[in-house]
Amino acid sequence: MEIKETKFEYGKKNHYTKLLIGFVIACALFVALIGYGAYWAFYDMNRLPTGEYLTQATSPDGKYTVKAYVTNGGATTSYAVRGELVFNEKGYKTKNIYWNYREETASIQWLGNDKVMINGHTLNVPKEKFDFRHQ
Numbered sequence: 001m002e003i004k005e006t007k008f009e010y011g012k013k014n015h016y017t018k019l020l021i022g023f024v025i026a027c028a029l030f031v032a033l034i035g036y037g038a039y040w041a042f043y044d045m046n047r048l049p050t051g052e053y054l055t056q057a058t059s060p061d062g063k064y065t066v067k068a069y070v071t072n073g074g075a076t077t078s079y080a081v082r083g084e085l086v087f088n089e090k091g092y093k094t095k096n097i098y099w100n101y102r103e104e105t106a107s108i109q110w111l112g113n114d115k116v117m118i119n120g121h122t123l124n125v126p127k128e129k130f131d132f133r134h135q
Contacts, residue, residue: 048082048096049073057108059116063088064125066097066116068106079104083118085125097123099131 051069058065065086070079083098083106098118109117116123121130 048099051080051082054081054106055108057110057116058088059110059113059125061113063113064116066108066118066125068098068108068118070104070106078102081106081119083108083130087126095126097125097129099133101132 049071051071054068054070056065056067065088067084067086069082069084071082072079078101080099080101081103082096084094085097086094098121100119100121103119105119107117107119111117111122114125116125118130123130
């Protein structure tokens with residue numbers, strides 16, 4: 001009889017362990033979903049407002065063009081400048097590389113084929129971005 005009781009207790013502990021692991025996984029997925037939702041809503045550079053065109057500059061080798069736009073958030077927020085990297089070669093999608101708050105103008109200077117300075121912020125394109133929300 002002792003052997004049967006031991007097996008029963010082992011099976012009961014195994015059941016609680018499976019429930020605990022399932023609960024931990026469900027909680028981790030919930031936290032990950034909330035974290036991604038916050039990133040998407042507040043930090044995703046692909047969701048920035050379009051804005052009005054300001055200026056543009058093309059890289060010395062003609063591979064990239066940076067276009068700058070100014071956005072007006074309305075009465076409660078200040079102006080912001082958005083910089084968009086355009087790949088002049090076919091097959092590449094444009095991407096936002098610059099977003100700074102409380103700016104109304106844009107000064108774009110190419111420091112090399114892959115290095116650009118926008119309003120004093122130097123970026124190595126296409127890998128780097130500047131977003132004031134991450135400062």
